[in-house]
Amino acid sequence: MQLICVDELHKSFGDLEVLKGVSFSVKEGEVVAIIGRSGSGKSTLLRVLNGLESFGDGIVNIDGKRVSGLKADLIPLRLKVGMVFQQFNLFPHLTAGENVMLAPKVVKKESREHVTELAMEMLERVGLADKFNAYPDQLSGGQQQRVAIARALAMRPKVLLCDEITSALDPELVDEVLEVVQRLAADGMTLIMVTHEMRFAREVGDTLIFMHQGKVHEMGAPEELFTRPQTPELASFVKSVL
């Protein structure tokens, strides 16, 4: 079943057209890796899927519901779509546990006992059960990003969007975050990841999307695309990052 269906999506910032007719779809449990040069519209695409940006022409369907751009539809959309950011964006005044508990508590109005349990479970899932009471500034970048993942997971989203979640990390901290994501993928979580980790995209991704100048330039099985790129743009991109 298609969980996400994007058809001829257009998006402009003023006169600058950033997405020029993007189409693709994502099945439940699928792991999609998106690659492409800086400025090709990857972040914008993810932000549209989460309702952080409005869009112009085109159709976006998520879990059988058409994304309208109406304010009233934003909350239901975001309950289904979680997001992890490049800069972690943890709430600095809350502990790791409180960061995870906040949205279930105030948005879903779940009971205190339940969200505490939930937060513990989610932090365990990212290997940080012992950091429940630590504040973000007491955590390493890799740990902060794992808390951010736990925070998104606590809302039980149907799909998790990850925008270059390892780009702000010191190289030695990248793997601990990727391991968490890999485990999520193995557990059947639907994932859309913008990433510069080509090895990861190749090994964990079910589908690879190469974005170029606001369009899906190539799409297919990662192995296939990496070994036999169909367009000179992808070929040169692959060459430049390997």
Place this chain on the structure above:
Amino acid sequence: MAYQFSFEAIASNWELLARGVALTVVLTAIGSFVGIIIGTVGAVSRAWTLPLLSQVFTVYIECVRNTPFLVQLYFIFFGLPALGVKLNGWEASVLTMVINLGAYSTEIIRAGVMSIPKGLLEAAESLAMNRWQALRYVVLRPALKNVWPALCSQIVIVMLGSSVCSQIAAQELTYAANLIQTQTFRAFEIYLTSTLLYLMLAVLVRKCLNQIGMRFIERRKA
């Protein structure tokens, strides 16, 4: 110098001074508490540019910031009765304090709200929070924390400024000093004493506010 300093007159009037200190503190406390509430509402309406409310706050702030406390006090105390609003010296002083701290807090807290990185708001949004939830749980506390030192300084400045409330017979510290002065003619001694009392108050109030900041705003143990 021939002049004989005598602090006896002050010692025998210590109760008056203590009462003056207490009332200055109460005046400042009410002004700060209500002022910060007004300031929070104002800061949010200006940061979000809520129609009407944000314009009202802009005019309010400009009026308060660009006129002296003393003139506001006179206007409220002597002028408002013409509109049928009769306030005694104490009530007029409280009102003027609230109006001032409300205006200054609005500006200060707004700067705090603006200082919250956009990414935090987006994170809150992506977790399906609405604007109010994001404000309440994500923005307000870090914003207040960022500007708390500025807010404390402003509260101390306004507290010292409240010394002119003595002019409309609000019985705060300066009023007590004036009263003792007219009874004993020990002007220099009494004003020196009350000046030092203000200095101590300024230090203590700042300390207290820092504690409050740590306890309620930072809310974390080291």
Place this chain on the structure above:
Amino acid sequence: MIQFTLWDIVSHLLIGMGWTVGLSFAAFILGSTAGMVMLFARISPNPLLRQLAKIYIEFFQGTPLLMQLFLLFFGLALMGIDISALATALIGLTLFTSAYLAEIWRGCVESLPFGQWEASASLAMNRWQQMRYVIIPQAVRISLPPTVGFSVQVVKGTAVTSIIGFMEITKTGTMIANATFKPMLVYGLVAIGYFLICFPLSAFARRVERRSYATYMR
């Protein structure tokens, strides 16, 4: 009872306003000069000088302007010096202004990265040369908005001098209000008078702040 026309009231207030402007201006100029001296003392390498400047600043920032004026007035009287309300107001406001400006400017000097001191030292500049050619020129730029902003506080501070009897606009207003029994009108006009002086200063401070922020971002 004498009848006051609106124009009578306004013209008297305008004269008072002239004194307010004059006093503010004089206090600001003298206060900046004294403030510069205090600034140098406050950041001097000599610890005694630094400490003295710190006490001076903390005293004037930690006590009401009204008390400072009272102390000055009665203190000088004790020493046998009879001093006019104008002189008391001018000296008092100058001291007050110097303390605040010294502290504002210290913040500006200290906000410069330490690398600026190190780089200029590495070029064999002495402390005076560092200040003169490297630190002050940069500090002046960032200090412009808060300095202009503080000038508004000086203007508003002059109102307090009405209490010791200096005939500026507030004192004039009090006398007219008592004579005309129109306090609402008179104090309203007084407030407008202050607004006309202060608002342009506030607006200017905001503008230079935005501009310096823009150059900073560049």
